[in-house]
Amino acid sequence: MILPLLLLSASVPADPAFPDRCLEWVRDDPAKAVAQANRWKLEGGGVAAQQCVGLAEAAQDRWPAAAAAFEAAARAAEVAHDPLAATCWAQAGNAWLAGGDPARARTALDTALSAGTLSGQPLGEARLDRARAAVAAGDTRAARDDLDAALAAAPDDPLAWLLSATLARRQGDLPRAKADIAQALRRSADDASVQLEAGNIAASAGDETGARAAWTEASRLAPDDPRGRSAQAALKQFETPAKP
Incomplete structure (x- = not known):
């Protein structure tokens, strides 16, 4: 089934512990994973830990909380000059969309795309999400531009074609x-x-x-x-x- 999903394909930071430490927590018990991720953050987990909070909140359909966590991760990444900032902004935009707030989604996605560091599938997904936000705002011209860009970046994505x-x-x-x-x-x-x-x-x-x-x-x-x-x-x- 094609549904809007968080950009998990682009969410794994350079920290090799991230997939095992966070994604396993989220799969096992998303509610508990929030506490685990916050504890990891206090232990110096940095951007990855904050991003993990967002994934755990998203797994519970707590979209505003997830979006806020991803935005916090994005700002922390920007301070650290971490290229993951764009990914985190894109995830925030996706979460705002899932939570029914296309205006805030568009702002987050504008920030993600302005960095110029996304490419391939992550770029296509971000352009696709911004197109969805543009449609919600009645801006079909911008939506068409973003959809064409999404198809160029991620031509095998059936949601983009749909x-x-x-x-x-x-x-x-x-x-x-x-x-x-x-x-x-x-x-x-x-x-x-x-x-x-x-x-x-x-x-x-x-x-x-x-x-x-x-x-x-x-x-x-x-x-x-x-x-x-x-x-x-x-x-x-x-x-x-x-x-x-």
Whole structure:
């Protein structure tokens, strides 16, 4: 399932103890991991320990607390001239997005990207998150710029292709929407979000057969969550009304 995730792929600092010490704590008991990370911080764990607090808070869906911890880690990294500052700002932006605060997310992501130190997948994820924040703010032009940059930096990310397709459909660019959803389907056809949008795009293009097929698949993949229910509702337009 494609969902916004913290940038764990970019979160591991140079401290070789970080993966074993923090990620294991978070997996075992996120609530306890907050206390463990704070103790590590007092023992001189520095940026890695503060970042660990953020990961532990995020694992509990405590998004404002997670974002604050990542921002604290970012500021500490800046003081130490640690290149991890950009990663921490990006994680803060992701957490603010998950917590429903796109304005603060955009500010954090602007800071992350202005450093110029992110590259590859982490850069793509940060640009993708900033695009999501821009869409929430109604700034579709900025969103398109960031999505195109995300696709260039992380071309194998199905979420980037999905969101690019969705934005193109909303802007009335069906050729772009079709091309981009095809890329998302190549990478994640078993995701209900992708199949739901594939149906939306097919319906917008007047392709009833394609819409039926994609929405049916979305419903099959996620029958009990909002994506599946949305697909089921969309399929009802094709039902033949009962004769009186």
